[in-house]
Amino acid sequence: MSTDTTKNTARNTGAAPRTTLLRALTAAGGLAGVLSTFLAWTWTDEFPGDLTVYGYPGGLQLLTLVLALATTLFALSALEIRGLRWLTPAGSTAALRAAALGTFAVTWFTVIAIAVDLDGLVNLEPGGYVAALATAAPVATAFLLPDDTRPICRPKELPSWAEILIIAGAFAVGLYVLNYGIQTDAEHPEPFLGYLIAVIFGAITLTKSGLITRISALTTTHRSTTLIAALVTAVAFPFFQDKASFTELGVNIAIFATVALGLNIVVGLSGLLDLGYVAFLGVGAYTAALVSGATASTIDVHLPFWAAMITGAAVSLIFGVVIGAPTLRLRGDYLAIVTLGFGEIFRLAVLNLDGTSGPSVTNGPNGIPNIPPLEIFGFNFADDHTFAGLTLDSNGNYYLLMLLVTIIVVLVFSRAGNSRIGRAWVAIREDETAATAMGINGFRVKLIAFALGATLAGFAGTVWAHFQTTVVPEQYVFTNTVPPNSTFLLAAVILGGMGTIGGPLLGATLLFLIPKKLEFLQDYQLLAFGIALILLMRFRPEGIIPNRRQQLEYHETGQLDVPDGTGLQNSAVGVTKAEA
Amino acid sequence: MTTTTTTAPVLTATGVTMRFGGLTAVRSVDLAVHPGEIVGLIGPNGAGKTTFFNCLTGLYVPTEGTVSYKGTVLPPKPHMVTQAGVARTFQNIRLFANMTVLENVLVGRHTRTKEGLWSALLRGPGFKRAEAASRERAMELLEFTGLADKADHLSRNLPYGEQRKLEIARALASDPGLLLLDEPTAGMNPQETRVTEELVFAIRDRGTAVLVIEHDMRFIFNLCDRVAVLVQGQKLVEGTSDVVQSDERVVAAYLGTPFEGDPGEEEAAEVEAAEAGAGGAGPKKSAVTGDAESTTARTEDEQ
Numbered sequence: 105m106s107t108d109t110t111k112n113t114a115r116n117t118g119a120a121p122r123t124t125l126l127r128a129l130t131a132a133g134g135l136a137g138v139l140s141t142f143l144a145w146t147w148t149d150e151f152p153g154d155l156t157v158y159g160y161p162g163g164l165q166l167l168t169l170v171l172a173l174a175t176t177l178f179a180l181s182a183l184e185i186r187g188l189r190w191l192t193p194a195g196s197t198a199a200l201r202a203a204a205l206g207t208f209a210v211t212w213f214t215v216i217a218i219a220v221d222l223d224g225l226v227n228l229e230p231g232g233y234v235a236a237l238a239t240a241a242p243v244a245t246a247f248l249l250p251d252d253t254r255p256i257c258r259p260k261e262l263p264s265w266a267e268i269l270i271i272a273g274a275f276a277v278g279l280y281v282l283n284y285g286i287q288t289d290a291e292h293p294e295p296f297l298g299y300l301i302a303v304i305f306g307a308i309t310l311t312k313s314g315l316i317t318r319i320s321a322l323t324t325t326h327r328s329t330t331l332i333a334a335l336v337t338a339v340a341f342p343f344f345q346d347k348a349s350f351t352e353l354g355v356n357i358a359i360f361a362t363v364a365l366g367l368n369i370v371v372g373l374s375g376l377l378d379l380g381y382v383a384f385l386g387v388g389a390y391t392a393a394l395v396s397g398a399t400a401s402t403i404d405v406h407l408p409f410w411a412a413m414i415t416g417a418a419v420s421l422i423f424g425v426v427i428g429a430p431t432l433r434l435r436g437d438y439l440a441i442v443t444l445g446f447g448e449i450f451r452l453a454v455l456n457l458d459g460t461s462g463p464s465v466t467n468g469p470n471g472i473p474n475i476p477p478l479e480i481f482g483f484n485f486a487d488d489h490t491f492a493g494l495t496l497d498s499n500g501n502y503y504l505l506m507l508l509v510t511i512i513v514v515l516v517f518s519r520a521g522n523s524r525i526g527r528a529w530v531a532i533r534e535d536e537t538a539a540t541a542m543g544i545n546g547f548r549v550k551l552i553a554f555a556l557g558a559t560l561a562g563f564a565g566t567v568w569a570h571f572q573t574t575v576v577p578e579q580y581v582f583t584n585t586v587p588p589n590s591t592f593l594l595a596a597v598i599l600g601g602m603g604t605i606g607g608p609l610l611g612a613t614l615l616f617l618i619p620k621k622l623e624f625l626q627d628y629q630l631l632a633f634g635i636a637l638i639l640l641m642r643f644r645p646e647g648i649i650p651n652r653r654q655q656l657e658y659h660e661t662g663q664l665d666v667p668d669g670t671g672l673q674n675s676a677v678g679v680t681k682a683e684a
Numbered sequence: 685m686t687t688t689t690t691t692a693p694v695l696t697a698t699g700v701t702m703r704f705g706g707l708t709a710v711r712s713v714d715l716a717v718h719p720g721e722i723v724g725l726i727g728p729n730g731a732g733k734t735t736f737f738n739c740l741t742g743l744y745v746p747t748e749g750t751v752s753y754k755g756t757v758l759p760p761k762p763h764m765v766t767q768a769g770v771a772r773t774f775q776n777i778r779l780f781a782n783m784t785v786l787e788n789v790l791v792g793r794h795t796r797t798k799e800g801l802w803s804a805l806l807r808g809p810g811f812k813r814a815e816a817a818s819r820e821r822a823m824e825l826l827e828f829t830g831l832a833d834k835a836d837h838l839s840r841n842l843p844y845g846e847q848r849k850l851e852i853a854r855a856l857a858s859d860p861g862l863l864l865l866d867e868p869t870a871g872m873n874p875q876e877t878r879v880t881e882e883l884v885f886a887i888r889d890r891g892t893a894v895l896v897i898e899h900d901m902r903f904i905f906n907l908c909d910r911v912a913v914l915v916q917g918q919k920l921v922e923g924t925s926d927v928v929q930s931d932e933r934v935v936a937a938y939l940g941t942p943f944e945g946d947p948g949e950e951e952a953a954e955v956e957a958a959e960a961g962a963g964g965a966g967p968k969k970s971a972v973t974g975d976a977e978s979t980t981a982r983t984e985d986e987q
Contacts, residue, residue, distance in 0.1 A: 527790055537778065540763045541771075542792050545763045552801055
């Protein structure tokens with residue numbers, strides 16, 4: 105197996121012969137893994153995905169194929185094969201280990217799942233054994249390799265059309281990966297679990313190899329292209345879904361992500377721990393439900409949607425100020441406790457404003473059902489609409505509307521964050537005493553952040569109410585197994601990366617998708633969630649997408665080794681002496 | 685008052701007293717800083733220098749006494765004090781560690797700019813102009829303190845001496861009429877101390893009066909036009925470097941006296957008196973006994 109690849113190493117002059125051999129063996133093992141996915145792993149199609157066919161891979165085999173291919177390519181790149189060296193700008197060993205481990209994990213997960221689901225190892229075809237062995241070997245060789253992590257060198261100059269193509273390609277891959285996850289079969293957990301394992305190891309591989317750093321450097325140079333690519337990807341999403349339920353998932357993710365981004369202003373930028381944030385979503389949703397002409401509404405008004413939206417946001421704003429004004433004088437833990445209390449007060453108040461234990465406003469536990477669908481200038485969101493041959497169903501309509509709301513929130517976040525007020529928020533988060541000594545009115549600035557966060561949540565809540573067509577108090581609890589709830593929102597922000605735009609969006613996507621796809625876990629969902637959070641805090645405390653400040657920190661540690669301090673001090677003396 | 689300056693003082697503190705429960709940390713301190721002056725505040729550890737600073741900048745609300753800046757009484761809110769024109773640095777560096785050097789200085793510009801949330805969201809021409817002006821001013825201050833080429837570094841990654849300088853630059857960004865420096869050379873080597881000295885002179889020459897707390901006596905006596913000595917919360921003496929340096933009470937306060945009333949016991953007696961005063965007869969009496977004690981100490985010194 106390995107003879108053909110070892111020939112290539114003749115060209116490799118830099119590494120020790122043992123390293124070269126190990127790399128070659130890893131490449132060979134990866135190739136064997138690739139080939140094994142073309143074999144049948146089991147004899148029956150009772151196992152989800154069709155793993156019974158000789159000749160082409162299917163189902164979970166595809167994941168093995170991709171990761172094994174990655175292992176092979178990275179190993180070849182480590183061997184400095186011409187044309188592949190760009191794959192590992194930050195060193196190959198760590199990436200190889202992650203890729204090999206990922207291949208191993210996905211394959212063994214599949215094989216074990218086959219044995220367990222179908223009762224017994226007899227259900228494995230020889231191909232299954234081949235795959236298991238072929239994917240285990242590269243793990244062993246990869247972990248014997250010496251570490252070769254190196255600082256990322258300056259990339260080769262590429263023509264800008266090529267760079268733009270790379271960005272577009274990266275977004276297309278991203279959309280495909282996300283799509284794959286959303287479209288996995290919810291009836292059987294195996295494909296999604298395999299997908300999750302593959303995505304996690306794939307992401308680690310890409311990060312360790314330095315490719316993520318390369319691409320993010322590209323996106324910063326081509327900012328507008330990146331924004332357009334992101335927008336196109338987001339708009340394209342509903343057109344790729346063949347089931348309405350997938351688009352519905354997309355709408356829910358968009359709403360959840362938008363609210364998480366709003367929370368990020370409060371938690372990520374200003375450092376105010378808000379444990380009752382979902383209540384503001386509830387305020388917006390209930391307001392929209394009450395003023396949109398639902399038959400069960402206790403207020404007999406039917407505002408057009410734009411007015412309902414503004415009303416919802418405005419009522420949330422008022423609630424934000426009313427809650428914030430007394431509580432924001434508190435710091436740290438005290439604020440967290442008070443907001444936690446407020447979240448519960450909201451739910452209990454809504455439960456009791458049913459006409460018997462309190463004034464009749466919210467119908468208590470029954471909530472407000474039958475909220476009419478949205479209609480903007482005669483465009484009814486419940487109907488299908490066809491544009492240029494592409495049909496958008498009801499979910500698609502809501503998805504695009506929600507996308508607009510998300511864009512507005514992203515704009516608000518980035519503009520507010522990068523301004524005088526945003527700097528004041530970060531300063532307050534960093535050191536409140538020093539910030540007030542710099543002339544920042546801490547209370548006022550915090551209140552603005554809190555109220556802005558509340559307004560954005562209320563804004564999203566209005567769409568949420570129409571999309572769900574029903575609002576009930578039990579949606580707005582502190583913690584639950586399904587989003588939205590305050591715990592999940594906060595987790596989405598922290599998991600994704602505090603203070604970034606991409607972080608909460610990604611965190612919310614994961615936190616919405618995973619519980620939906622892993623419903624078989626039932627009561628153990630929160631346990632799994634807790635374990636996942638603990639692991640994340642141990643291995644990546646800054647979140648999946650660390651913010652610019654942390655990136656800068658990593659970027660700078662290298663710079664500071666340069667002893668340029670003396671030159672600086674001399675120049676300072678020169679300046680001051682001249683003026684003295 | 686030993687100074688004969690005729691101009692109106694920038695800062696006037698009259699009878700500033702700060703009590704924490706039964707302990708009087710600062711007792712009836714008067715101090716004036718005139719325009720273009722560098723005033724030093726020295727005293728042994730625990731003399732109440734930083735507490736006095738916190739009273740001046742509104743971090744503490746003084747129990748008694750007033751602080752006024754250019755004739756108007758300062759409100760006891762730190763951000764309003766800065767707004768009025770008194771900026772400060774901290775004894776333990778308190779930079780915004782995860783912000784860049786430039787951003788730190790931009791935060792210092794906060795009180796001198798007005799752009800609120802709406803202007804940030806709408807990004808009109810006014811916003812862009814104000815941002816550009818702030819940036820320009822911040823860069824100018826970084827230039828002044830010699831940090832311009834580190835503008836994009838995270839402030840926590842700066843070496844210690846430069847963090848001190850950045851704190852000064854950040855304080856200067858609010859265009860203060862008076863700058864309060866709390867131990868600006870703590871932990872610095874002699875060379876860095878000299879650089880800081882030059883920097884403080886340069887700040888004075890820009891028209892900002894400076895009040896500085898320091899333990900480095902050479903630094904203080906080189907730098908200051910006047911020096912006030914604070915011992916156990918009270919102002920012992922105030923005057924030019926020569927006057928203070930030759931004052932035996934100051935030497936005694938720092939090195940201790942060879943007499944029976946040795947500082948350890950004296951301190952204990954002082955605290956006891958303060959506690960007794962708070963428990964029973966009220967603060968006034970304790971102040972009186974405190975005074976009596978220190979006068980006896982002084983007479984003993986002079987003998």
